[in-house]
Amino acid sequence: MPERRRGAALEKALLDAAWEELTAGGYTGFTMDAVVRRAGTSPPVLYRRWPDRDALVRATVAHVLRENRVAAPDTGSLREDVLTLMREINATRVQLITVMSVHLAAHHRETGTSPGDLVPTGPEKSADVLFDRAVARGEITAEHLTDRIKSLPFDLLRHEILATFAPVDDRVLEEIVDTVFLPLVR
Known part of the structure; x- marks a missing residue:
């Protein structure tokens, strides 16, 4: 028994x-x-x-x-921290992102909610730790860090995953960080 x-x-x-x-x-x-x-x-x-x-x-x-929370890397540079976090998400969270976006679409229609409504508020996001460290190191200034800019590399990663339902090529991750994200915060 x-x-x-x-x-x-x-x-x-x-x-x-x-x-x-x-x-x-x-x-x-x-x-x-x-x-x-x-x-x-x-x-x-x-x-x-x-x-x-x-x-x-x-x-x-x-x-x-909660079970799939990704730890915040600490490489000593904002670029490498963001890339490391994006690579971890890319390597381990494709199914989670797909299910959250695709399989729950009917839930959002039925309840009138959006994906953001399902994400609980609470502990600091892993990315926030990265940005706080970068500010403390003097790599960037806090006034450049709006919520939209902080979420941008991860939003673009999610978009790429949802466009293919597959992990994103590493050169695309580097392009997101180097040509889109970092110029906005520097």
Whole structure:
């Protein structure tokens, strides 16, 4: 007889099962019953935590983003830090970016939300640490760092991934950093 899961272990198993359902069939095929089956539990266990599909999707996305957080590199230069972070995202997050953008499109239509609405606010982003270090080293000045400029290299990376559903060539990452991003912050 399998050991009964409780607390954080049970919640993780439920959220992992929900993510597997989202990646397997997208939001249109995502049901509470399918998650219950995949997790090997009962409906009351799931409904005690999340009253409906939308609440479960939101919790699942928050869980996956927490589980897949990328550490901020510290190479000693803004260029290398941004490239290293982009390379890590490019190497390990193509499926996550694709699922978040493509498989959840029906969720956004149904709920009137946008992808940004699913991203929980909270701890500092890895990229913010990079920019703070670069300012402290005197590489750039803080007044050049608007939120849009800070997100630009990562937005362009996401765009490239969504255009092909594949990792981006390293020369493209370097072009984004060297010809688009760095001239804006220097």
